[in-house]
Amino acid sequence: MSPEKNSVDRIIKRRISLGELREYARTPAIVAEDVLTANKSVLLPHGTELASLVSTVDDLEKVLRRWGIFSIPIVIHNEMDIEELEKMLKAAETNLSVIDPQLARQTVEQVENVYDRIARGTCGPEDISNLAMQGRTLAKEVAQAPQVMLCLGKVRGWDEYTYVHSLNVALLGGFLASRLFPDRPEIVERLSMGGILHDLGKARIPKEVLNKPGPLTNEEFAIMKQHPIYGEELAAVNGISDEKVLAVIAGHHERYGGNGYPKGLVKDDICIEARISAVADVFDALTAKRVYKEPMESRMAVSMMLENMSAHFDPVVVRALLVSIGLYPPGTAVELSDGSMGVAVGAREKDLLRPEVLLQIDHMGRKVEEMKIVDLSSSKSLFVHRSLQDVGKIAF
Numbered sequence: 001m002s003p004e005k006n007s008v009d010r011i012i013k014r015r016i017s018l019g020e021l022r023e024y025a026r027t028p029a030i031v032a033e034d035v036l037t038a039n040k041s042v043l044l045p046h047g048t049e050l051a052s053l054v055s056t057v058d059d060l061e062k063v064l065r066r067w068g069i070f071s072i073p074i075v076i077h078n079e080m081d082i083e084e085l086e087k088m089l090k091a092a093e094t095n096l097s098v099i100d101p102q103l104a105r106q107t108v109e110q111v112e113n114v115y116d117r118i119a120r121g122t123c124g125p126e127d128i129s130n131l132a133m134q135g136r137t138l139a140k141e142v143a144q145a146p147q148v149m150l151c152l153g154k155v156r157g158w159d160e161y162t163y164v165h166s167l168n169v170a171l172l173g174g175f176l177a178s179r180l181f182p183d184r185p186e187i188v189e190r191l192s193m194g195g196i197l198h199d200l201g202k203a204r205i206p207k208e209v210l211n212k213p214g215p216l217t218n219e220e221f222a223i224m225k226q227h228p229i230y231g232e233e234l235a236a237v238n239g240i241s242d243e244k245v246l247a248v249i250a251g252h253h254e255r256y257g258g259n260g261y262p263k264g265l266v267k268d269d270i271c272i273e274a275r276i277s278a279v280a281d282v283f284d285a286l287t288a289k290r291v292y293k294e295p296m297e298s299r300m301a302v303s304m305m306l307e308n309m310s311a312h313f314d315p316v317v318v319r320a321l322l323v324s325i326g327l328y329p330p331g332t333a334v335e336l337s338d339g340s341m342g343v344a345v346g347a348r349e350k351d352l353l354r355p356e357v358l359l360q361i362d363h364m365g366r367k368v369e370e371m372k373i374v375d376l377s378s379s380k381s382l383f384v385h386r387s388l389q390d391v392g393k394i395a396f
Contacts, residue, residue, distance in 0.1 A: 012076040012339040012365065018061045024074065025054040027364040032073035035064070044072065076365035078341055099141050104167060107134050111163040111196065118203035118234065128197070128238035132245070135170050135193035139185070142174035142192060152284065152331075162202055162210070165284055170195030173248075173280035176317060179324050180276070187244075190273050191280075194248025197240065198277060201230030201249075225261045228253055244273045252277040257311040267314075275314040279305070279321055282312070298329035299387055326352040333388035337381070338363035341388070342374075351377045353384065 013032055016024055027050065035044035043063065053060055064072070114131050117123035152168045174192035181187045202210055205227055209220045216224060232250040240246060251265065251274030258266035260278075270278075286301040296304070302322055309315050328334055328344040334357060335341050342359040354376035359368045376382055 012078060013073065014076075014339070015071045015073050017071050018064055018069075021050070021053075021061055021072075022057050024364060025050045025057050027051070027076065027366050029074040029076045029365060032075040035069060035072050037067050043067065043069070050074065076339065078335075078339065078361050078365050099138070099171060103137065103141065107138065107167050107170075107196065108160075108163045110134055111166045112160075114200075115162065115203040118200065123234070123238065125239040128200075128235060128240060131196055132193045132240060135196035136189055138167075138170050138196070139174050139189040139192035142171060142178060142188060152287075161288065162199055165288065166196050166199055168284040168288075169198055169252075169277060169280045172284060173277045176276050176280060176320050176324065177273075179320050180272075180317070187273065190242060190244045190248065191276055193242075194245045194252075194273060194277055195280065197231065197235055197245065198249050198252045198281065199227065199231065200234045201227030201232070203234075204230045225253075228262050244271060247271045247274050248277045250274070252281050254278065255312045256309075256314050259311065270314075272314075276317050279313050279317045283321065297387065298325070298332055299327055302327075302329070323352065326355050328353075328355045328384055328387055330355070335385045335388060336363075336374075336376075337383045337385045339365070342368075344384075345373065354379075355384070357384075 029050045031044050031046055031048040031050070034042050034046050037043055044060075064070070110131055114123060114127050117127055152171060170192045173195040174188045177184075177188040177191040205224060209216065209223055212220065228250050232246050235246055235249055250262070251270055254260035254263065254265045254270045254274060255278070256267055256270070256275065258264055282305065283298075283301055286296045286304065287298055289295040302318075302325070305313060305318050306322065309318050326344070330343075330345050332344045333341070334344055334355075336357065340359055340363045341361040342357045344355040345358045346356040357374050357376060359372045359374060362368055374382070376384065
């Protein structure tokens with residue numbers, strides 16, 4: 001498996017007027033092709049760094065004008081450092097509404113502890129109750145965090161996947177519930193609690209099946225399909241009595257078109273809480289790096305889910321996901337129409353194509369030293385030219 005790339009490179013080609021020479025002489029721009037006189041003599045050779053001309057720019061401009069040359073072609077090599085972007089996002093947390101990273105880490109550790117206790121046969125009602133209460137705490141945070149996509153945890157090792165995934169499903173499920181039912185905090189709470197507990201049954205699945213680096217056999221998949229049943233039993237026996245929370249645990253693999261498990265329920269036979277958790281569960285699974293696959297970009301995951309909407313997911317919930325995170329979900333590195341580069345940090349519900357972007361590289365190829373967030377929805381000329389890759393998730 002190829003190592004994860006820590007930077008994104010883009011080549012920007014443009015033609016600048018002589019009046020812009022002085023400004024571009026302070027950038028990493030180079031001359032894109034030989035600048036020639038009428039008799040084919042070279043005035044500026046290809047590859048010349050404009051920064052090297054800063055002390056002679058006035059004289060150079062006069063010479064070029066004398067030969068009837070009023071613009072020159074340049075190339076800007078933009079390199080966006082992913083690690084640097086993640087540092088910028090961390091520094092920008094005070095300006096962004098995100099989940100407390102310490103709370104997120106504590107939650108993952110608590111999930112891991114409970115799974116370990118289940119596997120060893122020492123788990124009791126207090127362990128499950130405390131974990132559910134952690135979900136209740138997350139629910140209160142979720143309602144205040146419109147940039148919830150930036151809060152989703154990044155999995156560092158294969159064994160961590162289940163624990164971090166539980167946190168992510170709790171956060172995203174609660175977030176979607178808050179958008180679909182803004183006046184129903186109890187539903188947000190159920191999704192956050194159910195998300196934390198939804199994969200409890202995996203603690204009873206053999207690790208060689210759970211972490212298998214490849215497709216499961218029919219026999220192995222039959223074992224895996226038992227985990228929603230095991231999880232519901234574990235939660236109920238250990239004091240979880242809310243039927244909707246139990247339904248999230250039992251029903252997060254049910255599919256809207258009826259081809260899910262364990263019961264093969266169809267459409268409204270699946271409670272809304274389970275339909276929301278199913279979307280959160282699949283979205284995080286698609287965008288996570290696993291031993292057998294690379295992570296899918298967030299916008300590609302949303303696109304795939306839209307294609308499979310009627311067969312697998314409640315269309316209302318998938319549309320809520322799309323509207324909430326936009327076509328360029330928070331954490332997506334983007335290149336803007338003027339050549340600047342940065343990371344999307346928020347979406348506007350009325351304009352999915354124009355997110356808020358935290359800039360790292362400006363339109364002249366220079367690193368942005370101070371935090372600058374551009375709201376594309378308020379700009380008539382600036383837009384996302386292309387998405388690059390996903391960055392900016394919490395590493396535990």
